[in-house]
Every structure is written in C-alpha cells, then in structure tokens.
Amino acid sequence: MRLMISGGGTGGHIYPALALIEALKEKNPDSEVLYVGTEKGLESRIVPDQGIAFKTIRIQGFKRSLSLQNFKTIGLFIKSVADAHKMIKDFHPDVVVGTGGYVSGAVVFAASLQGIPTVIHEQNSVVGVTNKFLSYFVTKIGISFEDARAQFPAKKVVFTGNPRATQVASMKPNDALSKYGLKPDQPTLLIFGGSRGAERINSATVAALPELKKRDYQVLFVTGRVHFQKISDDLRGQEIGQNIVIRPYIKQMPELLPNFQAILGRAGATSIAEITALGIPSILVPSPYVTNDHQTKNAKSLVNNGAAELLTEADLTGASLLEKVDALMTDGKKRQKMSVAAKAMGRPRAAFDLLNVLQTVIKK
Numbered sequence: 001m002r003l004m005i006s007g008g009g010t011g012g013h014i015y016p017a018l019a020l021i022e023a024l025k026e027k028n029p030d031s032e033v034l035y036v037g038t039e040k041g042l043e044s045r046i047v048p049d050q051g052i053a054f055k056t057i058r059i060q061g062f063k064r065s066l067s068l069q070n071f072k073t074i075g076l077f078i079k080s081v082a083d084a085h086k087m088i089k090d091f092h093p094d095v096v097v098g099t100g101g102y103v104s105g106a107v108v109f110a111a112s113l114q115g116i117p118t119v120i121h122e123q124n125s126v127v128g129v130t131n132k133f134l135s136y137f138v139t140k141i142g143i144s145f146e147d148a149r150a151q152f153p154a155k156k157v158v159f160t161g162n163p164r165a166t167q168v169a170s171m172k173p174n175d176a177l178s179k180y181g182l183k184p185d186q187p188t189l190l191i192f193g194g195s196r197g198a199e200r201i202n203s204a205t206v207a208a209l210p211e212l213k214k215r216d217y218q219v220l221f222v223t224g225r226v227h228f229q230k231i232s233d234d235l236r237g238q239e240i241g242q243n244i245v246i247r248p249y250i251k252q253m254p255e256l257l258p259n260f261q262a263i264l265g266r267a268g269a270t271s272i273a274e275i276t277a278l279g280i281p282s283i284l285v286p287s288p289y290v291t292n293d294h295q296t297k298n299a300k301s302l303v304n305n306g307a308a309e310l311l312t313e314a315d316l317t318g319a320s321l322l323e324k325v326d327a328l329m330t331d332g333k334k335r336q337k338m339s340v341a342a343k344a345m346g347r348p349r350a351a352f353d354l355l356n357v358l359q360t361v362i363k364k
C-alpha cells in the first residue's frame with residue numbers, strides 16, 4: 001500500500017497516525033509511507049525521529065472571531081492545497097489519511113479533489129473543525145467515541161477506536177522506569193498535561209511537591225517542553241526528593257505506561273485511548289480551553305463507567321491534587337476496580353480496524 005498521511009499540531013493527532021503506520025508495516029512491510037505535516041507542529045520533531053519519510057507544507061489556523069488575519073489564512077490554505085496537490089502527484093498514494101489538525105485539512109482536501117480514496121480519523125467525542133469540514137469530501141471516517149457518529153454523514157462512519165490503543169495494549173510492565181532514575185518495583189504515579197503540558201496541572205503539582213516527596217510512592221512529573229525551564233528555575237535550590245523525577249517530555253511513552261499504578265492528567269482523547277487500552281486508574285483534569293469543552297465529555301465517558309475520577313480545573317490546587325492522588329495511590333482495591341472498568345472500554349484492535357477501512361476504500 002502507498003499511504004500518504006497527515007496529522008498535525010499536537011501529539012493527540014500525531015501518535016494515532018504513527019500507530020496506524022506501525023500496524024500497516026506489521027501487516028504489509030513493503031508499504032510506502034509519506035507523512036505530511038508542518039514545520040511548526042510537534043510532528044516535525046516526532047515523525048522524522050521514527051524514520052518515516054516526512055514533508056512539510058505551510059498552513060495556519062482560522063481565528064474564531066472576524067479577523068483580517070483570516071484573509072491571509074485563506075490565501076495560505078489555497079497555497080497549501082496546491083502544495084499538497086503536487087506532493088500527491090509525485091507520491092501516487094493509494095489512499096490519503098488525515099488524523100486531525102489544520103495541515104490534514106489541506107492534504108486530505110487536495111486528495112479528494114483528485115479523486116483519491118480518503119479516510120479521516122476523529123479521536124474525540126466532539127468533532128474537530130478540520131474533520132467536520134473534510135467529512136463532506138472524504139470516502140470514510142473512523143471514530144473513537146460513539147458520540148461522534150451523529151456529527152458526521154452517517155453512511156461514511158466506522159467505529160474503529162483510536163489506533164494508539166493498539167500500540168500500547170501489547171506492552172507489559174518492564175524496568176523502563178530505571179532509565180529515569182526511578183525504582184521499577186515501587187508504585188509509581190505519572191503526572192502530565194497532554195503532549196504540550198498544562199500550566200495549571202504543573203503549578204498544582206509544584207505546590208504539592210513538599211508533601212509528595214514524603215510519600216512511599218514515586219512520581220514521574222512530565223511538565224511539557226515549554227514549561228520545563230521555568231519550573232526548573234522555580235525549584236532551583238529546593239530539595240525535590242528521591243521519589244520524584246521531573247522531565248520535560250517522554251519520547252517512549254508506550255514502554256513506560258504499563259509501569260504506572262495511576263495517572264493524573266488531562267483528558268485528551270489519545271491519552272484516554274492509552275489509559276483504557278492498558279486499564280490504568282486515572283484522575284482526569286479536563287482542559288477547559290478546548291473546543292466545546294470536549295475533554296470534559298471525554299473524561300465523563302470514563303468517570304460514568306467507574307474507570308476514572310474527575311478533578312475540575314476550577315477545583316485544582318496543590319491540596320486537592322494531593323488528596324485525590326493519596327486516596328488512589330493508597331487504595332489498591334479501588335485501583336483494581338478502576339483498572340477493570342477502564343480496560344473494558346479499551347479498543348486494542350483499533351489500528352487494525354482502521355487499516356481495514358483503508359483497505360476497503362482502496363478496493364472500491
């Protein structure tokens with residue numbers, strides 16, 4: 001198969017694309033893949049690292065309010081569609097896939113204009129702007145939450161789950177924590193705010209550190225690259241504690257994930273796919289800054305099934321974080337229940353189910 005794929009901006013759009021590529025290479029090692037992203041998005045750091053062919057186009061997002069900038073954006077969109085058009089002509093894909101972000105809008109739209117089979121993948125329960133636009137042109141749409149179905153043309157929708165689930169589901173506990181200076185045999189909590197980090201989760205964690213360092217469990221606190229320097233500066237001279245490790249970003253999240261007894265984090269859709277694939281108990285702090293509050297919806301789908309706990313950003317302080325985390329890390333029975341409930345929601349075959357969708361549109 002010759003696959004052209006595009007997903008950009010944040011990890012939540014990029015990792016599902018990489019997981020789909022991994023599944024394709026497993027089933028069909030001779031496949032050719034070209035990933036199209038932007039220079040500015042996280043994909044320009046993440047994708048070439050994986051040894052995947054990567055090209056960029058320029059694009060920018062629309063402002064939600066009426067703005068002169070939007071005229072420039074329309075100009076850039078037309079140019080980026082033309083650039084994508086040329087890349088498609090050169091690469092001759094059998095299918096073009098978009099996993100979200102503005103860049104996938106230009107690439108998938110250009111492919112559909114050329115009559116090439118196209119598939120988009122929606123990770124969230126509330127559909128993103130780009131995928132909503134593309135849904136009128138594409139051949140098929142893979143979704144990860146049933147709630148998304150009604151927001152798309154019904155005939156095109158296939159429930160696949162999020163391909164990232166497949167990539168992490170097969171991972172077993174291992175000693176990867178030792179690479180970060182943590183003990184593999186000790187209960188460990190991951191605190192992180194999605195692929196870019198979250199300032200409020202970071203500040204609440206920093207406030208809780210003087211207590212966290214006295215605990216029997218370990219904490220891996222991942223700040224997000226942009227926040228790391230400031231946190232390091234703020235903590236300079238303070239004794240952090242042997243059981244706490246602070247990092248800007250984790251490149252090898254799949255191998256680390258099975259080693260956590262619990263996670264405190266945002267409720268981004270790809271994080272949720274990982275949590276449910278592995279059955280990891282979690283405390284979710286949905287970002288209130290995303291379109292239509294979709295992270296709250298993502299989080300509630302777990303909370304309503306007893307798979308996770310909710311901590312709203314409005315209620316998030318060092319003290320409330322500590323209280324929730326302590327309660328979970330010291331109650332093995334509760335974690336066990338949440339783990340079973342979370343795992344029941346997992347979609348470990350998602351990448352292969354999405355791959356099947358690609359194969360059916362190519363055959364057509």
Ligand SMILES: CC(=O)N[C@H]1[C@@H](OP(=O)(O)OP(=O)(O)OC[C@H]2O[C@@H](n3ccc(=O)[nH]c3=O)[C@H](O)[C@@H]2O)O[C@H](CO)[C@@H](O)[C@@H]1O
Pocket residue numbers: 010011012013015100123124164192193194195196222248249250251252253266267268269270271272274287290294295
């Ligand atoms: C602020 C924002 O717009 N967030 C959106 C973005 O979130 P975001 O990009 O944060 O995506 P998710 O939380 O869904 O996924 C983050 C991904 O990054 C990985 N990771 C994270 C940190 C790290 O150090 N290393 C690492 O590999 C995680 O393992 C996961 O695979 O896309 C999601 C999927 O469309 C949406 O649901 C979120 O609402």
